[in-house]
Amino acid sequence: MSEPANKLESYPWHRALWTSLTRDRTRLVHALLLNGQIGLGKSTFATQLSTMLLCENPNQHSHACGSCKSCLLVSAGTHPDLKRVEPAEEGRVITVDQTRALVEFMTLRPHIAQRKVVILRPAESMNTNAANSLLKILEEPPLGNIFILVSHQPAKLPATIRSRCSRIEFKLPPRHDGIDWLQTQEVSVADAAVLLGLAGGAPLRALELDQTGVIGQREQLLVDLEALRAGTADVVACAARWQKIGAEFSLAWLQRLVADMVKIDMISQPESFLANHDLACRLQALGEELDLKQLYGFADAVSQARDLLASPVDNLLLLEDILIRWFRVTRKIILPTE
Ligand SMILES: [Zn+2]
Incomplete structure (x- = not known):
């Protein structure tokens, strides 16, 4: 995720939250839970907050100075009083060994700052043992230390963890x-x-x-679906293109496009409900003459194909199979077995 050009500068949609949080210091309690959907910069906010909490000379707007020893160490990733806890690899859990190490870190005196700060993210990736080992110290961190937990899915956290934290909600900007x-x-x-x-x-x-160039890739998928429907494209060539774009990516987008076609079929003014609202007219034309049963049948086939991606089945064959289905259903080719 991109950081603001100047790390001390916040994203515009953070400003009101920053002001309210830092103006009322009583809200900066020993355990904060920053939560909200992915893509809102919660981790950047956590870093900025920890930098400010460790800074020797925060400015009048409660921003870190950016030039003291503490600020320079945070920026270099070597501040001895700041600890970041994350899964060893994306998608893995935060283990009990990791949380035990941070409990030990929190019980020792700060090295150079007035307190210690821990950033733990994503908090929902703690396994049960890890969460249990964190509970006690979360209630009473020594020496005014502060835990900052970052979570995209706080409902997945144990209630006992949630109840010990002050929740800071990140909302979508207008x-x-x-x-x-x-x-x-x-x-x-x-x-x-x-x-x-x-x-x-x-x-x-x-x-x-x-x-990641998603708009161009989505356009390629749509052009192929349109051409197959018109009978002007070749399934094998389309499948090869889709594999080059990425089988998982292509099928995930196909699922979204078909879901939008279903909505167009079901709702009288669907635009505001569509994930691809800019494509409303083209999707309407694409799904024309297909009834809901056919669309649901095709959506099921796409979903099954996605499930099979994890198996040893050849992805190119999967894509060919799904595009043949699309060709047949839109060209009204019914086989005797159906
Ligand atoms: Zn500073």
Whole structure:
């Protein structure tokens, strides 16, 4: 995820939260739970907050000075009073050994700052033993130390952990603010609106999608679906293109496109409910003459194909199979076995 150019500068949608949190220092209790959907910069906020809490000379707006010894050490990732706890690899758990090590870290005196700070993320990746070992110290961290837990899915945390933390909610910024910010990141206004919709309103997620070229790839998938429906494309060539884009990516997007076609079929004014609202007209044309039963049948087949991606089945064959299904269902080719 992209950090603000100046690490001491916050994302615009953080400002009000920062001001309210730092103005009322009583809210900076020993355990904070920063929660909200992915792509809102919670981890950046946690880093900025910990930098400020360790800084020797925070400015009048409660921002870290950026130049004291503590600030320089945080920036270099070597501050002895700041500990970050994350899974060893993405998707893995935070283990009990990791939380035991941080309990030990918290019980020793600070080296150079007035307190110690721990950032633990994503908190929901702690396994049960790890969470249990954290509980006691979370209630009474010694010496005014502060835990900052970051969570995208706080409902997955044990209630005992949640109840010991002060919750700081990160909400989606208004849509126009998200679009304005994306433009400052050199995203065109037209793409910004689409990307923000695809990212569920989270600006950093939208920027990440932009950087992976998602709009161009989605367009290729749609063009192939249209051409197959018109009978002007070849299944084998399309499947090869989709594999090059990525089988998982292609099938995940196919699922979203078909889900939108279902909504278009079911709802009288579906635009605001569509993930791909910019494609409403093309998706309507694509799903025309298909009834709900056919769309649901095809959606099921896509879902099953996605499940099979993890198995040893050849991905190219899976893509060919799903595109043949699309070709047949849109060209009204019914086989005797069906
Ligand atoms: Zn400083």
